[in-house]
Amino acid sequence: MVLGAGRRHGATGSRVRRQRQGRPGERRLRSTRQPRVGDDTVAADHLPRRRRRRLQPPRPRKHVWPRRSTPESPRLLESDEVRRLIDEMPDHLRALVSCAAHAGLRLGELSRLQWRDLNWTTGELTVASRRGGHTKSYQGRRIPPNSALTEDLRRHPRNLNSDYVFANSRGEPYRNVRQSLKQAAIRAGIDGFIGLHQCRHAFCSHCLMRGIDPRTVQGWMGHKDLNTTMRYAHVSPDHEKAAIQRLSYDDGHQVDTTALA
Numbered sequence: 001m002v003l004g005a006g007r008r009h010g011a012t013g014s015r016v017r018r019q020r021q022g023r024p025g026e027r028r029l030r031s032t033r034q035p036r037v038g039d040d041t042v043a044a045d046h047l048p049r050r051r052r053r054r055l056q057p058p059r060p061r062k063h064v065w066p067r068r069s070t071p072e073s074p075r076l077l078e079s080d081e082v083r084r085l086i087d088e089m090p091d092h093l094r095a096l097v098s099c100a101a102h103a104g105l106r107l108g109e110l111s112r113l114q115w116r117d118l119n120w121t122t123g124e125l126t127v128a129s130r131r132g133g134h135t136k137s138y139q140g141r142r143i144p145p146n147s148a149l150t151e152d153l154r155r156h157p158r159n160l161n162s163d164y165v166f167a168n169s170r171g172e173p174y175r176n177v178r179q180s181l182k183q184a185a186i187r188a189g190i191d192g193f194i195g196l197h198q199c200r201h202a203f204c205s206h207c208l209m210r211g212i213d214p215r216t217v218q219g220w221m222g223h224k225d226l227n228t229t230m231r232y233a234h235v236s237p238d239h240e241k242a243a244i245q246r247l248s249y250d251d252g253h254q255v256d257t258t259a260l261a
Contacts (some may be wrong), residue, residue, distance in 0.1 A: 104203040178195065
């Protein structure tokens with residue numbers, strides 16, 4: 001056995017720290033190796049690896065990632081913009097965008113929508129959460145389509161080789177309609193990026209601006225929490241201008257300030 005090899009007896013973390021502080025009267029730990037930096041480094045080398053890591057200063061980070069900023073809310077589509085966007089969509093995708101704008105369906109829910117989910121008798125559209133295609137909340141919901149959506153769904157061409165409402169020529173559901181939306185937005189004269197999720201935002205916002213109960217909108221959107229529904233909501237500038245006009249002090253009513261004394 002070579003002298004000085006292995007752990008030196010008496011070398012503890014507290015003793016090494018005291019040596020670094022330079023307290024007088026402390027006995028230095030002897031080592032047969034040549035010191036590289038100082039006696040404290042030599043003494044620390046005799047400690048177990050786990051304890052040496054505690055004594056070492058923290059290493060500077062090589063990569064400091066920037067703090068994640070809050071994403072900006074997408075621009076709210078006005079009512080006329082939604083109608084123009086739907087009108088400019090191709091025939092095989094017009095009803096798909098109409099479902100997002102008039103019923104608030106997500107793209108995944110639209111791709112899994114089947115003809116059996118449309119009940120023309122009761123006038124209900126069912127967003128089913130079935131095996132192999134669950135909704136985001138794992139709960140189904142029923143939405144009563146309005147007259148515009150009902151007309152778009154009735155005029156939608158049906159693929160006899162598929163059970164899906166929105167299917168291509170091979171009978172497979174559509175997964176991406178971004179390019180078609182982009183071209184339709186250009187033809188409709190709508191500036192900026194337009195995604196299918198903006199149609200869902202427009203559905204939620206315009207429902208709330210028209211005075212529909214938030215709890216009802218929450219059920220249509222498929223949200224578990226009402227706060228999520230309210231975060232989706234945006235108020236258009238035209239709605240703000242119309243709302244402020246409701247405030248008037250010329251209705252003949254006066255406040256009795258003496259009653260407050």
